[in-house]
Amino acid sequence: MRSAVTISLVAEASGGPFVFWHDLEAGCVQAAELGFEAVEVFPRSASEVDVNLLRSCLDRHNLKLAAIGTGAGWVVRKLRLTDHDETVRKQARHFISEIIDVAGQFGAPAIIGSMQGRAEGTFSHEQHLVWLAEALDELAPRAANHGTTLLIEPLNRYETNLIRTTADGVKLISSLKAKNVKLLSDLFHMNIEEVDIAAAFREAGSHVGHVHFADSNRQAIGFGHTNVPPIMEALRSIGYEGYLSAEVLPLPDSFAAAKQTIESFRRGTEI
Numbered sequence: 415m416r417s418a419v420t421i422s423l424v425a426e427a428s429g430g431p432f433v434f435w436h437d438l439e440a441g442c443v444q445a446a447e448l449g450f451e452a453v454e455v456f457p458r459s460a461s462e463v464d465v466n467l468l469r470s471c472l473d474r475h476n477l478k479l480a481a482i483g484t485g486a487g488w489v490v491r492k493l494r495l496t497d498h499d500e501t502v503r504k505q506a507r508h509f510i511s512e513i514i515d516v517a518g519q520f521g522a523p524a525i526i527g528s529m530q531g532r533a534e535g536t537f538s539h540e541q542h543l544v545w546l547a548e549a550l551d552e553l554a555p556r557a558a559n560h561g562t563t564l565l566i567e568p569l570n571r572y573e574t575n576l577i578r579t580t581a582d583g584v585k586l587i588s589s590l591k592a593k594n595v596k597l598l599s600d601l602f603h604m605n606i607e608e609v610d611i612a613a614a615f616r617e618a619g620s621h622v623g624h625v626h627f628a629d630s631n632r633q634a635i636g637f638g639h640t641n642v643p644p645i646m647e648a649l650r651s652i653g654y655e656g657y658l659s660a661e662v663l664p665l666p667d668s669f670a671a672a673k674q675t676i677e678s679f680r681r682g683t684e685i
């Protein structure tokens with residue numbers, strides 16, 4: 415398994431669960447200093463990613479790009495893949511497709527979390543799931559052209575009522591024509607939604623494509639009450655070799671949260 419840490423470049427997401435903020439270069443410097451293998455970036459949009467700067471930061475600090483988040487499409491522009499307005503759904507797919515193309519240049523996947531939206535109003539729950547599946551089947555081939563995956567992230571009940579559990583995610587992925595859509599399993603959401611986090615990983619098996627490494631209170635692993643050893647054991651048992659990426663609150667500060675994360679990562683991954 416490989417270590418990663420998040421960098422948010424979205425002012426409107428202030429207070430959100432990201433370790434480093436507002437400065438790609440400074441985030442990369444600290445990530446490298448602490449020994450992380452990769453960074454996960456949360457940009458305002460694809461066009462606001464300075465691709466040359468990103469490439470030079472990664473190269474200079476010997477880091478990989480773990481993934482790029484698309485949540486700013488919701489946070490900043492209120493786009494959702496399951497919006498009732500067809501025009502908004504189309505804009506949401508376009509917003510994500512541009513991020514897929516940026517991430518793809520680095521061999522990294524794009525993440526669909528809050529852009530899944532939620533079932534509400536006059537349309538059925540099932541209709542929202544149909545829109546979501548159609549969007550994933552439209553977007554996934556674009557990621558495949560870059561040789562990458564597309565990640566769908568189950569979110570807890572306070573953030574969505576569509577894909578909440580690992581089982582929801584696996585069911586959706588299994589229904590798709592696309593074969594390169596993987597699950598992003600976020601330990602914070604799983605702590606709320608799963609009966610048994612380790613068992614959920616075992617059931618998801620090879621569908622797991624990325625992990626958000628966060629404790630029960632959305633702080634760095636070790637700062638909450640999640641029982642980590644059985645989770646690491648489950649990830650090893652399914653042969654998971656992807657990232658454990660710290661999507662956590664910068665508490666008590668960014669550097670301390672990052673340091674706690676890398677220490678927990680090392681403890682958790684040593685056999």
Ligand SMILES: [Mn+2]
Nearest residue numbers: 567600626661
């Ligand atoms: Mn997450």
